[in-house]
Amino acid sequence: MKPVIAVDLGATNIRVALISGDGAIGKKISALTPATPEGPSDIVDTIITMIRSVSPGEKILELDGIGICAAGPVNPHLGTVVNPPNIALQEIPISGPLFKEFGLPVRLMNDCPAGALGEMYFGDGSGCRDFVYITISTGIGAGVVTGGKILLGRNGNAAEVGHFHVDTTYNAMCGCGHPGHWEAYASGRHLPEFFSRWCKENNTGISVERTRSSPGIFEAVRAGYAGLDDFMEELGRINARGISDVIAAYDPSRIILDGSVIRNNSDLLLPLLDRYIDRFLPLPDIMISRLNGLAPLLGASVIAHGYTTAAGSLLTGTDEDAEC
Numbered sequence: 001m002k003p004v005i006a007v008d009l010g011a012t013n014i015r016v017a018l019i020s021g022d023g024a025i026g027k028k029i030s031a032l033t034p035a036t037p038e039g040p041s042d043i044v045d046t047i048i049t050m051i052r053s054v055s056p057g058e059k060i061l062e063l064d065g066i067g068i069c070a071a072g073p074v075n076p077h078l079g080t081v082v083n084p085p086n087i088a089l090q091e092i093p094i095s096g097p098l099f100k101e102f103g104l105p106v107r108l109m110n111d112c113p114a115g116a117l118g119e120m121y122f123g124d125g126s127g128c129r130d131f132v133y134i135t136i137s138t139g140i141g142a143g144v145v146t147g148g149k150i151l152l153g154r155n156g157n158a159a160e161v162g163h164f165h166v167d168t169t170y171n172a173m174c175g176c177g178h179p180g181h182w183e184a185y186a187s188g189r190h191l192p193e194f195f196s197r198w199c200k201e202n203n204t205g206i207s208v209e210r211t212r213s214s215p216g217i218f219e220a221v222r223a224g225y226a227g228l229d230d231f232m233e234e235l236g237r238i239n240a241r242g243i244s245d246v247i248a249a250y251d252p253s254r255i256i257l258d259g260s261v262i263r264n265n266s267d268l269l270l271p272l273l274d275r276y277i278d279r280f281l282p283l284p285d286i287m288i289s290r291l292n293g294l295a296p297l298l299g300a301s302v303i304a305h306g307y308t309t310a311a312g313s314l315l316t317g318t319d320e321d322a323e324c
């Protein structure tokens with residue numbers, strides 16, 4: 001197979017890479033996602049510039065296609081990202097502008113099932129018929145493989161588990177506009193807000209000045225900052241609630257955890273999961289991804305060759321099906 005361009009459009013970073021037909025990553029670059037885009041073109045133009053950087057000039061015509069995975073709900077039929085909770089735009093038409101620019105097939109999917117696809121082809125999902133890939137990063141989401149096939153739903157957004165309801169005590173507001181969702185507590189974006197709220201409601205007297213970022217909170221925990229063990233227990237309960245719901249919903253034999261929050265802090269977070277996860281269904285193997293954060297990008301490279309994959313067609317269903 002010919003090489004492809006893979007694009008991972010995250011809420012914090014955009015990654016673009018040239019990837020060979022067998023999954024070897026060639027030139028790869030990343031840039032910050034425009035934090036306050038004035039319109040979709042701010043993001044699309046950034047991606048176009050990045051693609052030209054990894055595959056300049058005429059060589060781009062020798063590629064098989066462009067695969068994009070994006071944070072947040074997508075509509076692959078229209079080639080749009082729709083109402084992403086962590087990017088300040090209602091809609092980002094992306095496949096059309098890239099096709100117009102490069103004249104190559106452009107295929108789009110949600111970044112969480114893309115991560116599952118990456119794990120299935122190149123990581124610890126290989127040979128595993130029932131697993132869930134969960135990313136705890138700027139947001140939280142999942143890709144589900146069941147019976148060897150990816151669970152898609154109507155538009156490939158079937159496992160937006162970051163919007164599972166996990167709490168009624170704090171009712172933290174999620175970026176999607178609803179309270180109590182897992183992502184509103186444990187994601188990199190919302191963890192500092194939850195921490196600040198927890199400190200006030202528990203009268204801890206902890207200075208939140210030093211812990212305004214997620215990495216800052218985990219650094220303070222490692223430094224033995226007084227009172228933070230109780231917060232970590234609460235965070236552990238929240239994460240375990242989300243993962244218990246994942247287990248109850250999908251009955252996986254393996255859960256692969258990815259995303260910077262869990263990858264960088266697995267020493268603190270995994271023991272808490274083990275303590276608080278429900279033992280209703282048999283406990284799956286729970287492990288950290290070994291693809292160094294590249295699972296979604298690798299998944300995007302798979303669909304760049306076409307929506308038909310070893311995990312089934314990634315383009316089942318149409319908008320019209322919703323009326324059935």
Ligand SMILES: [Zn+2]
Binds near residue numbers: 175177178
């Ligand atoms: Zn939500």
